[in-house]
Amino acid sequence: MASPGSLLLGVNIDHAATLRQARYRSAPRTCGQMVEPDPVALALVAERAGADGITVHLREDRRHIQPRDVLRLRESISTRLNLEMACTPAMARFALEVRPDAVCIVPENRTEVTTEGGLDAVGISRRLGRVIERLHAAGIAVSLFIEPDSAQIEEAARLGAPFVELHTGAYANACFDTRRRPREFKRLYSGAEHAHALGLTVNAGHGINYVNIAEIRTLPHLHELNIGHSILSRALFTGIEEAVREMKARMNDK
Numbered sequence: 565m566a567s568p569g570s571l572l573l574g575v576n577i578d579h580a581a582t583l584r585q586a587r588y589r590s591a592p593r594t595c596g597q598m599v600e601p602d603p604v605a606l607a608l609v610a611e612r613a614g615a616d617g618i619t620v621h622l623r624e625d626r627r628h629i630q631p632r633d634v635l636r637l638r639e640s641i642s643t644r645l646n647l648e649m650a651c652t653p654a655m656a657r658f659a660l661e662v663r664p665d666a667v668c669i670v671p672e673n674r675t676e677v678t679t680e681g682g683l684d685a686v687g688i689s690r691r692l693g694r695v696i697e698r699l700h701a702a703g704i705a706v707s708l709f710i711e712p713d714s715a716q717i718e719e720a721a722r723l724g725a726p727f728v729e730l731h732t733g734a735y736a737n738a739c740f741d742t743r744r745r746p747r748e749f750k751r752l753y754s755g756a757e758h759a760h761a762l763g764l765t766v767n768a769g770h771g772i773n774y775v776n777i778a779e780i781r782t783l784p785h786l787h788e789l790n791i792g793h794s795i796l797s798r799a800l801f802t803g804i805e806e807a808v809r810e811m812k813a814r815m816n817d818k
């Protein structure tokens with residue numbers, strides 16, 4: 565359980581499913597002992613280690629997380645389920661069926677290896693508005709995964725999304741670039757301040773790791789970070805419990 569004022573951690577478990585699909589892509593939908601690793605079992609251990617929520621991205625090409633994983637998570641986890649999804653009618657129907665605690669709307673491009681760039685909330689404003697309205701009517705909180713740009717932040721506020729998740733990927737990719745990195749950090753800093761001033765709750769994610777967390781955590785008004793790749797990578801060596809505990813400690817400098 566998070567202590568008051570502490571930064572929350574949503575653990576993204578997509579890559580546990582990536583590993584499973586690498587071997588069992590065409591296996592029956594069974595979750596039997598031989599179909600490993602089971603992302604749901606991993607989520608339960610991550611929760612025990614202090615994860616404040618579990619995040620999964622159900623991609624349209626189903627390359628990692630499967631619909632059944634999301635249904636099983638909904639039934640078994642005791643923290644919050646955050647479903648990342650593209651802004652499509654089919655995904656909205658699925659979210660309304662599963663009823664996650666939160667939906668984070670992300671851009672999706674079938675050729676990308678992982679989510680690249682934030683959502684163009686301005687460009688797909690009408691479509692977003694319809695999906696947000698349906699999800700809110702069902703009591704599902706909506707977050708928009710956007711670049712820390714004024715126009716996108718203002719559109720998120722106008723659409724009534726209570727949360728934004730600021731895309732930290734450009735900052736993370738600039739880690740060795742002594743000119744770009746401070747620039748990207750400044751963009752995130754101003755974006756977080758702007759979003760907060762408009763009444764949005766500020767989350768962040770993508771490319772956050774055990775090193776850059778020292779700087780990321782100094783961004784103002786942060787509520788929750790969604791972190792996947794670095795935690796699962798570390799878990800291969802330490803186990804998921806230690807990997808989650810260590811990230812939470814670094815997030816909150818304890």
Ligand code: PXP
Binds near residue numbers: 648668770
């Ligand atoms: N937040 C969003 C919206 C994402 O799509 C992803 C995965 O690409 C993450 C956070 C987690 O990123 P990472 O795996 O780099 O920690």
